[in-house]
Each structure stands twice: as structure tokens, then as C-alpha cells.
Amino acid sequence: MDFVIIVSILFSYILIRATFFVFGVGRPKNLPPGPTLLPIIGNLHLLGDQPHQSLAKLAETHGPIMSLQLGQITTLVISSATAAKEVLQKQDLAFSTRHVPDALNACSHASHSVAWLPVCTEWRTLRRILNSNIFSNNSLEANECLRSKKVEELIAYCRKASVSNDYVDIGRAAFRTSLNLLSNTIFSKDVIDPYEDSGKEFKEVITSIMVEAGKPNLVDFFPVLKKIDPQGNRRRMSHYCGKVLKIFEELIKERLKMGRLKHDDLLDVCLNNIQDNPNENNHTHMEILFLDLFSAGTDTTSSTLEWAMAEVLHNPIVMKKAKEELEVVIGKGKMVKENDVGRLPYLSCIVKETLRLHPPVPLLLPRKVVKQVQLSGYTIPEGTKVLVNAWAIGRDPTIWDDSLVFNPQSFLESGRDVRGQDFDLIPFGAGRRICPGLPLAIRVVPVMLGSLLNNFDWSLDTNIQDKALDMSEKFGITLSKANPLCVVPIPLN
Template identity: 75%
Template sequence: MELVLIVCLLLAYVLIWTIVAVFRVSEPKNLPPGPTRLPIIGNLHLLGDQPHRSLAKLAEIHGPIMSLKLGHITTVVISSADATKEVIQNHDIAFSARHVPDAVNAHNHANHSVVFLPASTEWRTLRRILNTNIFSNNSLEAKQHLRSQKVEELIAYCRKASLSNDYVCISRAAFRTTLNLLSNTIFSKDLVDPYEDSGKEFKEVIESIMNESGKINVVDYFPVLKKIDPHGIRRRMTHHIGKIVEIFDELVEERLQIRSKQDDVLDVCLKIIQENPNEINLKYIKSLFLDLFVAGTDTSSSTVEWAMTEVLRNPRILTKAKGELEQVIGKGKIVKEDDISRLPYLSCIVKETLRLHTPIVFSSTISTTFSGSITW
């Protein structure tokens, strides 16, 4: 019995050190310093439930550039401003590719998303659509009346709730406003009723996509488990993204049937597809719309909700903000976009809200491969 136990222990010892040796041989030799790694899991045990804080503490020990082994993935963590600037500005081409979480492979989204596509013809076309029709100065100025209209609808909804002694859910109200602003920019129509407490289901789907995308997924560290999907994250993401894609399919089909020119983003996209069918197709366009709706709705409503929460927690700040509005704008008047530069205190409240409650992840990951040597 003792002999069997000794043999089992020896075999386990040999197996563990074989795995360690394989990992050491397969990884680069010129990595920056980092913490000691365990077999198989590497440094995953050091991340904890707040990875950004854990990485900050590790950086204090191992320096602003350190290497970690997260499961099967060799990772270099850069946490200093100077090093980050060097990577982003001077070596942006080498570090341009994004690491693709397994969750966004649902509906094959990652292969058509402007966020995750490598620099390619399709990526450049999607970027051109964004820069020309949404983010350019001319587009922003052309849509100023639309933004003002949506803000007025939001104020009208809040006034209606006040007169009927009803409560206002800040996050849903802000979500409806940004959702309809985006939908009018892209499809020239509201997706939800701006004067009613609607859009709850759409908001829940967007929030579910954000939540599933942000969850720790063991597949991202052990790609061999991809087919198993142990957490069920990709399966749930497929369901959530499918709901949004169904809405896009209906809107695109409706436009193709009526064949009316709306001079919006959808028209531009359909024209590009018609003129260059080999360059881009509807899958890329629907993924682009999904990126816009996920990035542009939940983040904005979350920021507004947190800003309102913080000023209500701090009556002194609320009083100063109201005083600035009454002095610069006038009591009962609506704030216009041109007034923002004259409201420095309100602008500081928004910036501080973004600092305290960032609507995006604390860290981003990029994927790159080097054939030469690197000096750390």
C-alpha cells in the first residue's frame, strides 16, 4: 500500500514539473519581471475580485511594466503614464490589435465589430462611416436640433411626472433619451416612447450584454475550454445579442421595402453596400450598430444617474450647481449646448462623476506578437 502511494506521489511530481517545463519553454525569454507563477493557473490567483487594485499593488512591487501568466495567456501589464504613452503613440501599429474576449464571439460579432477587427479594408470602411456621419464636426452640428429636441422631450416627461406626483427613474429616463437620439441618427425614428416610462426591456438587454462582457470568463485564460463554454456566458450573450439583431433586421427590412431616402446613417450604409458589395455587407453594419447602441446608451444613462446621486449626497454641491445655473442661464430656462462653456462648476461635476464612476472598464487588453527582441 505504501509502495503504491509513493509511486503515485512520484508520478504526480513528474507530471507537475513536466507541465511547468512545457510552460517555461513555450513562453518568451525576454519578459519583464513579475510575480512567481503557479503551475497551470499561473498568476490568476493574484487578481482577486478587483483586478485593477490587485494589479496596482503588484506594480508597486514589480515595477510599472511587469509580466503575468494568466492561465495559458502571457500578459504584460503597463501601468505608468510614460510607458502607456510610448505604447499608444510611438508603437500604435504594433499594439493596434485588441484581445477578443470569448463572450463577444457570440453571433460572430467579434469578426464584424469595428471594436475588435484588425486594421483591414472592412475596419477602415466602418471607421470612415463613423468619422464622416456621426463624429465629424459637420455631423454634430447638423444633429444639434435633434439633441435639443430629445432634451426637451426628457424635460417634458419629468414635468409631467412632477405634476402627477409620480417618481422619475433617472437611469431609465436618461437611457430613453440617448436611445432615441441614437436611433434617430441611425434610423430616423424613435425606438421607445419618450413621454412614457418605456424602454425597460431594451435597457435590460443592453445591461445584460455589458454585464456578460465584463464577467471573468475562464475560457479567456484557457482557450482549450472554448467549446465547453463552462460559465454559459457565450450562450447567454448569443441570446441577448440576438434580441438586438432582430430589431435591426426589422428596421433594415422596413427601409428596403419602402425605399424612402431618409439621409441618415442607415441610408449611407446601404449605399456603401450597394456600391461595394465585396468590401462590406450587412453583418458588418449590424455589428456597427450594436457597438454604437451598447457604447452610447448604458454608459450615458449610468453617468447621469451617478451624477444625480452624488449631488443629492452633497447638498452643498447641489446648491452651488443650482446657483450657477440660475446666475448664468436663468431660473426655469433650458440649458443649450452653447451654454456649457459658461458652466465650469457643472462641467466639473460631470468630470468628477466620470472619475469616480467610470462607465467603462478600468483596464483594456491588446493582443500583439513580436518576432524581434524587446528591451523593457
């Protein structure tokens, strides 16, 4: 009975506030244009199950700087390269704070995460640890042999499938490779068998974390419902995060039992940092940092590789050109090394074109305005949530010729890159909150893709042929393929 009373009071409160808001009472002046509001829900009914697509369609009517009212939350949607440059570069500091989805408060994730912390001392420390020990040029070069070994294991797994004429789930295989690559960088060991079709549960947990973080949640639109968690998003996220953090806890305990054995991995760096700067939150920071790396570095990489393979299989001319380039430059049937990629411009263009059409995080990570700011003549009030639709920008017909067609050739002359300087191609974001894993991703994905194409011919699994090349999207924080790409590797003649 008490629960019913609480819900009734909350609903009445929301109804009164929202009704006043719709009729302009308390609504900020000089907001960017946007669709007409409905009582209580505002524009929530317009999102659908593919928000990146719905928001892109709305922007065609209301413009590249658009405001929506999603429940109680005023939301700014950026859908053009020009507006993105203003937000992510020219006024980067004003827009640098994250708008944290409620589900990310599970296990104190947002309070310790490099992805969700505001720009502060803790955030700078975590970024420095990542940049110095994983993503710097020196660190990346030092670990090149490790990455090469993991790609060789991927090819060995595919070769085993080719012998038995079995199919390979590209997303799952790439996930295992990325997972073990990161686990060796962090813990100096594999966490799953690289030669077997294992790791399904781990992949499902990581994918579930990304989906829960990205799916629409009533609490994110009506914060007054936070204590109730009516859809259970935070409870489910606590379950998924708790599973992964438990694994990390056991790995840390295992390392501590070894004493001062030197491994030269990220865990060593973090434990040494804790020893030098003891703090009760340091262990939590460390575990959340590892969770950030695994969730951001596995799902996004495997999804990008899966999309790239799907697009190449869908475009036989692209496949032919890629294979010809690989044969001339590398030699048929050989592994692609990282220092080969600079001599494989068409392969690099395939990766860029994949990231244009299928950015791993279609709306980037949401931001929040902590202090009222002016943007292109509009007033953006304090507390506004900011979404940058990288998916829409990558398909903008005013920028890209045949914007919906997969055409790697267009990058050969354009010189556009994904490193955050060309705002019509920002799959990793830009500015101070650019994805720290970008330097690793642009090394790993071309090598994995090139090695798969150069070592096998590929055919669709006949049992699921139609679904395999269905290019439907599954929306979460990461944009994955709705149906897994399952293809059969065929030994080269």
C-alpha cells in the same frame, strides 16, 4: 463518456503546460515584474470580482508596468500615465490590435465590429462611416436639434414624476434618452416611448451584452476550452446579440419596403453604400455597426450620467456651486443647450471629475501584441494581452491631490482634458483606437446633467435612501453603479 475523456485530456494538457511555465520552462525572459505564479491558474486567483481594483492594488507592489499569467495568457497591465502614453501613443501601432474576448465571437460580432477588428481596410472603412456621418463636427451640428429634443423629453419625463412625487431611476431614464437619440440618428425613429418608464428589457439586453463581454471567462484564460464554452458565455452572448440583431433586421426590412424615400440617417448611408458596393458581408457589417453604436453609446452614457448625479448628490457643496453657475449663466429652470456648455466651466469640470473617478470602461478595451516588442526595457512577447487600467490612472495619488475625493474644482486650473492628449485622464482611450463616440459624449453628458440640475431640486427616494448613494461598482466592460440611483425630482420654487 466522450465528454469526460475530452475534459480529462484538456485538463492534463493544461496542467503539464502550466507546471512547466511556473518553473520557468518556456516562460519568456525579461518580462515586467509581477506576482508569484501558481500551477495551472497562474495569477487568476488575484483578480477577484473587481479586477480593475485588484490590478490597481497589485500595481502598488509590482509597478506600473506589470506582467501576470492569467491561465495560459501572458498579460501586461499598464497603470501609470507615462506607461499609457508609451503604449497608446509612442508605440500605438505595435499595440493597436485587439485581444478579443471569446464571448464576442458570438454572431460573428468580432469579425465585423469596428471595436474589435484589427487595424485594416474594413476597420478604416467603418471608422470613416462613423466619423463622416455621426461624429464629425458638421454631422453633430446638424443633429443638435434632435439631441435637444431628446433632452427635453427626459426633462418632461422627470417633470411628470415630480408631479406625482415619484422617483426617477436616473440610469434607466438616461438610457432611454441615449437609446432614442441613437435610434433617431440611425433609423429616424424612436424605438421606445420617451415619456414612459419603458425600455427595461432593451436596457437589460444591452447591459447583459456589456457584462458578458467584460466578465471573467475560462475560455479567455484557457483557449483550449474554446469548443466546450464551459461557462456558457458565448451561448448567452449569442442569445442577447441575436435579440438586438433581430430588431435591426426588422427595421432594415421596413426601410427597404419604403423604396427610395430619403431620410438622411445612417441607415440610408449604409444602404446606399451597399447598393454601390454589393458584398455578401455588407448587411452583417451594417447590423454589427448598429450594435456597436447602441451598446457603446447607451450603457456608457447612462452610466456616466448616473455616476455624475450620484457624486453631485453626495457632495452638497458641488451641487450648490453647479446650481449657482447655471442660474447666473442660463437662468433657473431653463434647458441647457450645447452652445451654453462653453460658458459653464464648473459643469464641465463635474463631468471630467466623474470620468476621472468612474471611467466608463475601467480597463479600456483589451489589446494584443501581435509581434514581440520592447517596452521601457522589458520584452513583451507575441500574443501578450494588454490591459490599460484607466481607473487606476485616474486615482493615482502621485498625479492627483486627494485622489479619491470628488473635487471638480481641481480641473478649473489644470487644463486637463479627456480627448486623449492628457494621459493621466484617458476614459475614452487614446491614439488610433480612441473611442470614436468621444465627440458625441462630451456634448451630450453635460447638457443632460446641466438640464437635470437646473430644472429640479433632487431628494433621495426614502425607501432606498442608503442604497441610492452607495457608490459600489458593478464590473463589466462598462463600470456601472451596483445599486441604481433612484431620486425624486422636486419642482423649483
